[in-house]
Ligand SMILES: Nc1ncnc2c1ncn2[C@@H]1O[C@H](COP(=O)(O)OP(=O)(O)O)[C@@H](O)[C@H]1O
């Protein structure tokens with residue numbers, strides 16, 4: 001178990017700056033997920049922690065000891081690679097035992113610990129095979145076994161599930177989470193998949209272009225994004241972003257779209273938004289924060305009605321996604337599976353104005369986050 | 376089996392089969408030519424070795440194993456074989472280890488890597504006779520730079536007569552030979568090493584494995600097929616070693632550095648003992664064929 005603390009970390013590949021100043025603290029036993037689009041520097045950050053890449057500036061500190069100059073083998077870190085990196089000419093048993101043997105562990109202990117790890121991962125029957133004879137999911141388990149069998153103080157995973165098919169991925173994801181609950185080791189997990197990040201993490205570190213854009217608990221980031229990038233990266237389907245103006249009408253802060261349609265805030269948020277009145281903004285609405293208006297029931301407080309012309313309907317079974325336009329922007333709304341008309345019909349929607357975010361179009365910073373909790 | 380099919384169902388078959396065999400018809404002439412080129416000299420050598428051809432005498436009558444018996448008692452033949460083995464036994468491991476070390480060195484993306492690789496490969500593309508002549512100049516005991524440089528270190532003139540002194544003639548030849556052919560090993564091993572999955576060695580590094588352990592269990596099995604072929608090619612080449620030795624010493628002083636190729640050349644084209652040389656050549660062919668077969672079987676390259 002270990003604490004990890006990173007200060008002012010910079011990494012260059014030639015002239016290209018892959019990490020532009022990373023500050024990060026990970027607590028003992030925490031499951032931390034680095035997430036971000038491809039090429040944002042997640043793997044690079046992970047590899048500097050492992051010691052596979054030198055850093056150009058800054059300090060990596062594990063349990064109070066700066067490890068910058070320690071060789072990878074002396075950092076006592078275990079890592080699962082994206083392509084598994086199993087040793088092709090050794091059996092599964094020897095693959096898992098490799099780290100123990102390299103550290104001159106007595107044979108009886110090797111056998112016991114490999115046996116225990118194999119049992120935990122359900123690969124006991126595969127121990128005599130070579131990696132070539134395994135399926136993708138089995139290889140994945142062996143790679144994890146190789147990491148857990150050692151008593152490493154830090155576990156690193158670099159996109160471990162990206163080579164698996166969707167079904168297997170869901171299963172392995174749950175298993176990795178269970179494994180962490182059982183072993184309780186500090187874990188850093190890299191992925192570009194926001195669902196993996198949301199489901200696994202105690203803490204998400206959202207990266208972009210070599211910098212940390214925002215970090216925090218998954219729901220924190222989801223409900224209170226600091227920037228438009230964070231708001232759009234988390235959540236599926238993506239949050240809708242529409243240019244608009246904020247004005248005061250009939251005593252309430254009101255969103256006005258270019259085509260004249262409006263969305264009025266409730267009294268509570270109206271007061272908070274007075275500073276931004278008269279500005280051109282971007283409003284962000286999650287697809288699940290709009291619903292069909294029911295004719296016989298008055299709208300809840302803070303809900304604003306809007307009529308839209310549906311131009312595309314995509315049923316998924318559990319939910320149905322309908323699309324319509326506001327000005328130039330294609331907007332997606334998530335609706336219950338059966339309450340949708342055909343394309344070309346006009347439906348009345350209610351927008352939950354307690355949850356929309358307002359974004360400064362110049363800085364892409366979020367000016368005002370929703371106050372509601374995601375239910 | 377193909378021709379003359381009976382029913383209409385079979386009538387299609389000849390066309391299909393002809394199609395399938397077409398590729399064999401296409402490569403048959405080439406295979407035939409290669410076989411003829413390869414086999415004809417061997418068989419012709421064998422035939423001549425049973426006759427008694429010399430420059431003076433076109434005696435084509437059958438003499439049985441006469442030359443083979445003579446060969447067996449020819450000390451110069453056995454010595455030349457021994458010299459050849461010495462060259463192989465020293466140069467082959469040296470070239471392998473040096474090439475491997477260099478390949479490891481150049482695996483990292485160092486600045487100027489491409490230029491250095493290109494420079495290092497120069498010896499291989501130099502004609503061995505020219506390289507040998509150059510080394511002859513370098514080793515010259517009066518004007519050669521090697522003695523000169525050694526002299527700087529020794530602080531007094533160094534009078535080593537490299538190509539005559541029995542203590543130095545083997546090192547001199549081996550230096551030239553290793554200089555010329557190490558880059559060949561280097562190139563092949565560099566290619567093989569660059570193909571080893573880097574994340575495997577990284578995983579081993581994180582697992583705490585030493586360099587040797589990583590090399591033995593992960594890198595070596597991966598580069599083994601290429602390495603085995605490279606060693607085999609070099610071993611065969613070294614067994615036929617001629618040009619560097621010829622350029623440096625012509626097998627001398629005396630016959631002390633004479634390889635089997637040089638002896639065969641001298642016997643065949645300076646003394647014109649044609650049939651005797653043919654017998655010698657055939658013995659060499661047999662030795663090589665047997666050892667290659669054994670080695671290939673041991674290597675299991677085709678796994
Ligand atoms: N060895 C390398 N040499 C040069 N550039 C690299 C190297 N590794 C990564 N990069 C660059 O650094 C950036 C971050 O890479 P990486 O950390 O692998 O991103 P990701 O977030 O997808 O894991 C990318 O733009 C990539 O092209």
Ligand SMILES: [Mg+2]
Pocket residue numbers: 042043044159
């Ligand atoms: Mg990556």
